[in-house]
Amino acid sequence: MSLPAALLSAIERHGCFSGCYRSDSEVLTCIDPTRPLEPVVSVACTDCLTFHPGALASLLPLGMTGNALAAALTAHVRTLRSYRWAAGGYHTKGGGFWLSAAYYGDGLFLVDASRNRSTRTDVEVLADAFRHGVLQPEDPRMVDPSLYTSELSYLNMHAPITNIRTKQDLLASPQRSATPRQSFQRVSIVEFQPLVAALASAPSTSTPAPSAPSTPAILSVPPTLRPAGTAPRSSAPPRPLTVGQLCPRCGSEVQERPLFTGTYLACRC
Numbered sequence: 001m002s003l004p005a006a007l008l009s010a011i012e013r014h015g016c017f018s019g020c021y022r023s024d025s026e027v028l029t030c031i032d033p034t035r036p037l038e039p040v041v042s043v044a045c046t047d048c049l050t051f052h053p054g055a056l057a058s059l060l061p062l063g064m065t066g067n068a069l070a071a072a073l074t075a076h077v078r079t080l081r082s083y084r085w086a087a088g089g090y091h092t093k094g095g096g097f098w099l100s101a102a103y104y105g106d107g108l109f110l111v112d113a114s115r116n117r118s119t120r121t122d123v124e125v126l127a128d129a130f131r132h133g134v135l136q137p138e139d140p141r142m143v144d145p146s147l148y149t150s151e152l153s154y155l156n157m158h159a160p161i162t163n164i165r166t167k168q169d170l171l172a173s174p175q176r177s178a179t180p181r182q183s184f185q186r187v188s189i190v191e192f193q194p195l196v197a198a199l200a201s202a203p204s205t206s207t208p209a210p211s212a213p214s215t216p217a218i219l220s221v222p223p224t225l226r227p228a229g230t231a232p233r234s235s236a237p238p239r240p241l242t243v244g245q246l247c248p249r250c251g252s253e254v255q256e257r258p259l260f261t262g263t264y265l266a267c268r269c
């Protein structure tokens, strides 16, 4: 039993950029005056906290919890928008902070930490998230805020912005505005300069090899997000496992697993 098409369509059209969802408390609702209340499983958008899509439990796969629905919807949007990873919501490490972020690869991020109402910039909160292990950096230097550049923008993700490889691709999209607009969301377009510079100087201009996935991103990328507290990847990581394979270290199957309010692709170690 797959997820209801109307539910998927609603989250695909929701304009918040991270596409991350967390579970809501269960609701019982009346759909027939003569029958008992029916359970509803719903989730909340971690960017705006005001969009609460859901479905009657009877329309969802048997036993599907709010956490499972949130993970499935988050993964669906992340794949649709070609993010390597996305994260959203509140995290308690490092004194606690709000952070919505999405990563396209090659040093290109979308970041919004404005909900913190602090003087820290989006880049500083992103670097903090790497430093505290909330997010796993692709490059160990990503903990240094001075290595980033950032441009404030407004995006409307009511439809996926496709074929994004560089910041210029985002700036050229009609779904991006330099000034605030109705139904556009504040976001910083952030570049990690060491990787952006490496991409710009790459010898091949037609098919830059490092990150163009030939299969859906969800299946082809190594885990860039790990649970807080686990060791970072060594400098010579083993070949990434793919979905369904068993990890030689912990024996767990590699599958989509919830993290923070986003998801990551990994085994259990």
Ligand SMILES: [Zn+2]
Residues within 6 Å of the ligand: 014, 015, 016, 045, 046, 047, 048, 049, 050, 051
């Ligand atoms: Zn939202």
Ligand SMILES: [Zn+2]
Residues within 6 Å of the ligand: 247, 248, 249, 250, 251, 252, 267, 268, 269
């Ligand atoms: Zn493992």
